[in-house]
Amino acid sequence: MRKVEGLINTKRKLGKINKEIYGHFSEHLGRCIYEGIYVGEDSEIPNTNGMRNDVVEALKNLELPVLRWPGGCFADEYHWMDGIGPKEKRKRMINTHWGGVVEDNSFGTHEFFELCSQIGCEPYINGNVGSGSVREMSEWIEYMTFDGESPMANLRAENGRKEPWKVKYFGVGNENWGCGGNMTPEYYANLYRRYQTYCRNYGNNTLYKIACGPDAGDYAWTDKLMSIIGDKYADAISMHYYTVPGGWEEKGAATQFDEKKYYETIEATLRIEEMIDRHLEIMGKYDPEHKVKLIVDEWGTWFKVEEGTNPGFLYQQNTMRDAMVAALNLNIFNRHCDRIAMANIAQVVNVLQAVILTEGAKIVKTPTYYVFEMYKRHQNSTLVDCYFDVPTETCEGFEIPLVSSSASVNEAGELTITLANTSLSEEIELSTIVVGDYSKVDGTILTGKMDDFNSFEKDDVVKPTVFAGADLADGTLSVKLPPCSIVTLVVC
Amino acid sequence: MEKQIHFCRKCAWTRKMLEKELLKLQDYIDNIPAEEKVAEEEYERRLLLCDKCKELRGGLCGQCGCYVAVRAVRKTGYCPHIRAKW
Numbered sequence: 185m186r187k188v189e190g191l192i193n194t195k196r197k198l199g200k201i202n203k204e205i206y207g208h209f210s211e212h213l214g215r216c217i218y219e220g221i222y223v224g225e226d227s228e229i230p231n232t233n234g235m236r237n238d239v240v241e242a243l244k245n246l247e248l249p250v251l252r253w254p255g256g257c258f259a260d261e262y263h264w265m266d267g268i269g270p271k272e273k274r275k276r277m278i279n280t281h282w283g284g285v286v287e288d289n290s291f292g293t294h295e296f297f298e299l300c301s302q303i304g305c306e307p308y309i310n311g312n313v314g315s316g317s318v319r320e321m322s323e324w325i326e327y328m329t330f331d332g333e334s335p336m337a338n339l340r341a342e343n344g345r346k347e348p349w350k351v352k353y354f355g356v357g358n359e360n361w362g363c364g365g366n367m368t369p370e371y372y373a374n375l376y377r378r379y380q381t382y383c384r385n386y387g388n389n390t391l392y393k394i395a396c397g398p399d400a401g402d403y404a405w406t407d408k409l410m411s412i413i414g415d416k417y418a419d420a421i422s423m424h425y426y427t428v429p430g431g432w433e434e435k436g437a438a439t440q441f442d443e444k445k446y447y448e449t450i451e452a453t454l455r456i457e458e459m460i461d462r463h464l465e466i467m468g469k470y471d472p473e474h475k476v477k478l479i480v481d482e483w484g485t486w487f488k489v490e491e492g493t494n495p496g497f498l499y500q501q502n503t504m505r506d507a508m509v510a511a512l513n514l515n516i517f518n519r520h521c522d523r524i525a526m527a528n529i530a531q532v533v534n535v536l537q538a539v540i541l542t543e544g545a546k547i548v549k550t551p552t553y554y555v556f557e558m559y560k561r562h563q564n565s566t567l568v569d570c571y572f573d574v575p576t577e578t579c580e581g582f583e584i585p586l587v588s589s590s591a592s593v594n595e596a597g598e599l600t601i602t603l604a605n606t607s608l609s610e611e612i613e614l615s616t617i618v619v620g621d622y623s624k625v626d627g628t629i630l631t632g633k634m635d636d637f638n639s640f641e642k643d644d645v646v647k648p649t650v651f652a653g654a655d656l657a658d659g660t661l662s663v664k665l666p667p668c669s670i671v672t673l674v675v676c
Numbered sequence: 677m678e679k680q681i682h683f684c685r686k687c688a689w690t691r692k693m694l695e696k697e698l699l700k701l702q703d704y705i706d707n708i709p710a711e712e713k714v715a716e717e718e719y720e721r722r723l724l725l726c727d728k729c730k731e732l733r734g735g736l737c738g739q740c741g742c743y744v745a746v747r748a749v750r751k752t753g754y755c756p757h758i759r760a761k762w
Contacts, residue, residue, distance in 0.1 A: 492742050494741055543740045
């Protein structure tokens, strides 16, 4: 057993953990929107206005705060007018990029707002810069948010919605360094300034404008973008980073991997922290008051698709390894909450590191789902100082910190601590002084073999259970973390 | 500044790569042990039912995203439709 000491000081408050850090992403890709979320009003699968009841219920339970749509890559070829009006008249097209499936546009703007309403989350709309026009983007915002007499507001009313919707988060383009137009940062930054000029605030709706930021460690993009947009034109810039252990060809399967691949995955996912720090440092050069926030609106694991499934659908299973990746990333985002305004795991259902998998009428909650459930208490809480003297171990050739943590205090004064033991072999005994007036601790644990997963045949292999390995006495909290485990403690 | 290799989902899947994956599919079916496969007649029966199903799109089952040629070949396979066809 490894002993680790720490200090949690609830008197040292470090910032608000925006609930949007626990955000999700839904794209017209594979079976994320169609079948995963939207089955249509006539489906035999129980639904409300076409949205699967089981999926909506599961997402409500997560208190899902914000949902990004329609992409992703799809956003920069999405023409929103294709997805409004009578469904039988909407354009049908073959999605040649994603396996030749039919995109019938039956899920469009109205349906997305209906979904957000059912879940109770904020919409995050991603506009089209790559293949769209300034006018198209401007009119979409008018369509969604203008209250009163205007061509787009009238069109919205004709389509059954008189009242405008509230739209806060609006992305101006996606991955414009790649699928969103293969632009240079100079070109995109100037386009961004132009497009965002016509993203108007109508009535009392105020947009939170998001510029396309860097891919992973592309610091040159951040530098050039920020040098051109400065601190006046955007509320945030986005960043994407996928955990692809060993690179594209060697990333391996989601469920069949050895300990070396596990540790390679952990090392790969932890690289995000250095990227975040370096991007924030560059942003600070042009925005010393830190007005412009960072949004990590695509993150998560990327493995080989499940055998026998369309490779373009990016459908992968999800194990304890994925849960560990989620736990580590969410702790990192919490710890950077002063400058990270939002994060969106890719993607919510059936694509990449999904929290939910569906097959016909069946649904499975993945290990990643349970991490979001265990961490939801952090939403809108205040980050407090949480330090552990974390040991680093060489595991299968990779340098791995064995403990990840973050802590927050909610309005009721309750302290939430989230912990992860990345080791596959060592139990870790944490001993930490807790500064604050606390007397009781309750815990929940998610643990298992690194490759345990939930399937449609057996959906409860990995699920949270009551954790009895924590004790609070005389201001000292003692915790025994089993190998490959994630723990949430509530101290009050 | 280090060289950056951009990585996006769409660029990662060119048509050529998709075709390569489809070729691998037949290899995959061929390599499934005979004892795990259904009899040829049952396989054909299942695929005929898939052929008539409105969920079939380009060889894929819309309910699960699987190539039906793979899904139908295993003894453990089942139709994922709410009204299972086989």
